[in-house]
Amino acid sequence: MRKGIVPGTFDPITEGHLDIIRRASCLFDEVVVAVAASLGKGGTGPLFSLDERVELVRTSVQGLEGVSAEPFEGLLVDFAREQGATAVVKGLRAITDFEYEFQMAAVNFELNPEIETVFIMSPPQYMYLSSSIVRELAALGGDFERFVPPCAYRALLERARA
Numbered sequence: 753m754r755k756g757i758v759p760g761t762f763d764p765i766t767e768g769h770l771d772i773i774r775r776a777s778c779l780f781d782e783v784v785v786a787v788a789a790s791l792g793k794g795g796t797g798p799l800f801s802l803d804e805r806v807e808l809v810r811t812s813v814q815g816l817e818g819v820s821a822e823p824f825e826g827l828l829v830d831f832a833r834e835q836g837a838t839a840v841v842k843g844l845r846a847i848t849d850f851e852y853e854f855q856m857a858a859v860n861f862e863l864n865p866e867i868e869t870v871f872i873m874s875p876p877q878y879m880y881l882s883s884s885i886v887r888e889l890a891a892l893g894g895d896f897e898r899f900v901p902p903c904a905y906r907a908l909l910e911r912a913r914a
C-alpha cells in the first residue's frame with residue numbers, strides 16, 4: 753500500500769493543484785492532501801480559514817478514488833510519518849519554483865530520509881497559475897472560473913462580494 757502526501761496552503765485550491773492531485777493518485781494507492789495551517793512562501797495571511805480550505809479541497813476531490821484531505825500543523829515530514837506515507841508529491845510549475853522546492857526537498861530529506869520527494873511537472877496551461885493570482889482576479893472582477901473547481905469559484909465570489 754503506497755501512500756503519498758500532496759501538501760500546500762490551498763488558499764484556495766485551484767485546477768493546477770487538482771491536476772497534480774489527480775496525477776499523484778495514479779502513482780499512489782492513497783493520497784492525502786495535507787492542508788497547512790500556516791502559509792508557505794506566500795504571503796500575509798490566508799483569505800480562507802483552515803477549516804474552509806480543507807472543506808474546499810474535500811469537495812473538489814470527491815470522486816477521486818483513494819484521495820482525502822487533512823489539516824496539518826508542524827513539520828511536513830512528521831505529518832507524513834504519522835500518516836504512514838512514503839512520499840511527498842509537489843508540483844513544479846516553472847524554473848522559478850525549482851530553487852525553493854530544491855531547498856525544501858533537501859531539508860525534508862535531512863529531517864527524514866525515508867520520505868521521498870516526488871515532483872510532477874505542471875502542464876503548460878497551469879504553469880502561471882497560483883492561488884494569489886486567482887484571489888486577485890476574483891477581487892478585481894476578472895474572469896477566473898476556468899482556473900478553479902466550482903466550489904472554490906463560488907467561495908471566492910462570495911468573499912469578493914462581502
Ligand code: COA
Pocket residue numbers: 759760761762763766767768769772788791792793794795826827828829843844845856859860874878881882883884885
Ligand atoms: N498549481 C497552482 N498553484 C500552485 C501549484 C500548482 N500545481 N503549486 C503551487 N502553487 C502555488 C500556490 O497556490 C501558492 O500560491 P500563492 O503564493 O500565490 O498563494 C504558491 O504556489 C505556494 O504554494 P504553497 O501551497 O503555499 O506551498 P509551498 O510550496 O510554499 O509549501 C508547505 C507549503 C505547507 C508544503 C510548506 O510550507 C511546509 O512543508 N510547511 C511545513 C513546515 C515544514 O515542514 N517545513 C519544511 C522544512 S523547512
